[in-house]
Ligand SMILES: CCCCCCCC/C=C\CCCCCCCCCCCCC/C=C/C(=O)SCCNC(=O)CCNC(=O)[C@H](O)C(C)(C)COP(=O)(O)OP(=O)(O)OC[C@H]1O[C@@H](n2cnc3c(N)ncnc32)[C@H](O)[C@@H]1OP(=O)(O)O
């Protein structure tokens with residue numbers, strides 16, 4: 001915040017006066033403690049003060065290839081800086097891979113991300129101790145750079161449909177990798193196009209003439225010295241995308257490419273020298289790398305959303321437009337209730353998503369430790385919850401980012417506002433690591449199974465037994481959470497009723513499932529929302545919070561759960577026990593008594609709340625969101641960087657426009 005001393009927009013200054021809570025307390029809460037905040041700040045100083053990591057020109061003005069080269073230069077420099085990092089290597093890596101510090105330097109996507117986020121986790125989760133000893137140190141030391149190559153041109157969702165084959169040849173004790181068709185080509189893996197020289201490749205394992213399903217293989221793609229693709233490897237980059245353009249997503253084909261037997265990652269299943277296949281204890285263990293990424297994506301989306309909300313909130317307090325009271329000065333747009341209705345729910349969502357993601361992260365660690373000991377009991381709950389939260393955080397997150405952009409009017413449409421990049425990152429998470437609809441259906445499968453069989457993990461316990469609690473309309477926080485629970489249970493029951501109805505009509509289970517998809521998805525979404533609101537409410541019950549911080553967080557919590565309730569009120573119609581009259585009553589009471597009141601109550605603290613996220617200007621990377629609120633000057637300075645402004649008349653005028661002006665057509 002280098003501008004702090006020199007200029008501060010008077011409206012923002014006023015917003016910051018008389019803050020009733022200690023902003024630092026919230027910062028510490030989000031960081032995970034005072035010491036963690038200090039470490040983060042030290043790390044930010046270390047990374048962001050490096051002149052070589054700054055962009056000479058905005059990335060938008062570079063060509064596709066130059067963007068890649070520039071981001072790779074910075075990514076490599078960052079890796080060198082790891083060695084001397086004051087925070088230590090792993091915390092620095094986490095910060096650099098996440099959406100905060102990392103994207104302040106690598107704006108279009110980190111070409112080394114997949115190496116850390118998927119390749120190393122895949123080796124750790126899928127490799128034996130010996131395989132880890134052979135590959136992990138090399139990977140950590142960046143002697144090799146890897147990616148995770150699963151998706152193909154023809155199949156991303158349906159993993160059993162992957163076409164790449166790995167056929168065991170007992171004579172040479174090798175697997176032969178083959179792409180039997182164009183649609184079998186790997187397509188999408190990040191860092192594959194130009195950066196990685198190794199990959200964990202998912203392929204159908206054939207041995208003794210039988211297909212044993214998809215398995216992970218460690219494959220060298222390029223020569224370690226020259227970086228040329230090895231013979232039998234066809235590789236390239238897939239071209240520009242909506243966002244994340246320097247992640248160099250790539251394609252990959254195999255032409256009878258041989259690898260030694262011990263490059264099948266054999267932690268869970270093995271192929272012996274004679275070709276005998278040894279099954280895993282659970283066939284879904286080979287999907288574990290995706291589970292890890294789904295968990296961290298929730299955190300990543302939340303960090304991105306915090307950036308969007310900070311930019312939009314500060315801007316909305318600087319921006320003055322129209323007339324509220326006739327004849328008065330134009331108000332800050334934040335004073336319009338309509339603007340508060342746009343921005344305060346996403347502000348509250350940043351807390352809701354963070355707390356839910358923290359719970360998921362804890363579950364992941366416990367489940368993962370148990371799996372290492374051979375205990376798979378928590379796996380279904382972890383799969384269900386990671387799918388649910390990944391889908392919810394990314395879909396709601398992307399919608400909220402778009403609302404933040406809209407709330408900044410025309411200036412929000414500028415590339416320099418940083419909304420296009422943030423949106424590009426968050427909406428990508430709706431698709432990668434499992435397309436959201438597909439994940440909702442996985443969640444629904446777990447919910448239906450739990451409700452029918454009356455057994456399931458902690459996150460679905462409410463579906464077991466009769467649904468308890470008051471049946472009357474109750475506008476207390478507990479009462480509203482109960483309403484969420486009743487809606488979730490009710491929607492699961494409605495979906496089951498649909499499935500049974502189709503069954504009675506003689507439909508096969510798979511057809512019945514397809515015809516109930518709309519209900520199933522609604523049930524899964526209601527379940528995910530219930531988990532998020534329960535996490536929020538329960539987190540406020542515990543914890544050592546000062547009274548003022550507890551007050552403002554409770555207001556945000558209340559606002560958020562009422563917001564969702566109102567947004568989704570139509571779903572209550574699906575649940576039999578809510579007759580129309582009662583719904584209207586709930587809507588009326590909630591909307592008039594609570595929601596609007598809460599908007600007004602939180603409004604004065606909006607800037608203080610986003611300040612407490614403690615996001616540096618370099619991380620926000622937006623003239624609209626800078627701490628000092630010097631929006632107009634900064635927008636002007638950004639425009640001055642346009643190559644079109646480097647001369648008063650562009651050469652194209654002489655080439656094209658002038659002849660047109662002179663011709664009679
Ligand atoms: C010093 C070094 C330190 C290093 C460490 C530091 C690292 C830093 C780490 C973190 C940093 C944090 C910041 C991270 C920021 C993140 C930024 C992200 C950057 C960009 C990354 C983008 C990368 C994108 C990658 C990808 O997209 S990879 C490809 C992903 N693909 C998919 O997800 C495919 C989706 N499809 C599926 O998952 C499945 O096919 C399916 C839809 C689930 C169906 O599978 P199928 O086999 O057909 O199953 P069924 O037969 O239907 O059986 C269902 C059955 O199985 C159970 N099931 C399914 N999946 C799982 C699972 N995963 N786990 C457990 N169980 C599973 C399911 O419940 C059913 O069970 P039942 O039969 O009992 O009902």
Ligand SMILES: Cc1cc2nc3c(=O)[nH]c(=O)nc-3n(C[C@H](O)[C@H](O)[C@H](O)COP(=O)(O)OP(=O)(O)OC[C@H]3O[C@@H](n4cnc5c(N)ncnc54)[C@H](O)[C@@H]3O)c2cc1C
Nearest residue numbers: 148149150151155156157188189190428432433434435437
């Ligand atoms: C930015 C980005 C980065 C990526 N990085 C990687 C990577 O590093 N490694 C990697 O291997 N892959 C990667 N991917 C690929 C990604 O995992 C897939 O795109 C994703 O899993 C979706 O698969 P698909 O593209 O085949 O979509 P499809 O499955 O073809 O989806 C198309 C539509 O069909 C619907 N659909 C599909 N199946 C069903 C069903 N059973 N029921 C109902 N509807 C269905 C979907 O909901 C969707 O609307 C990346 C993708 C993106 C966008």
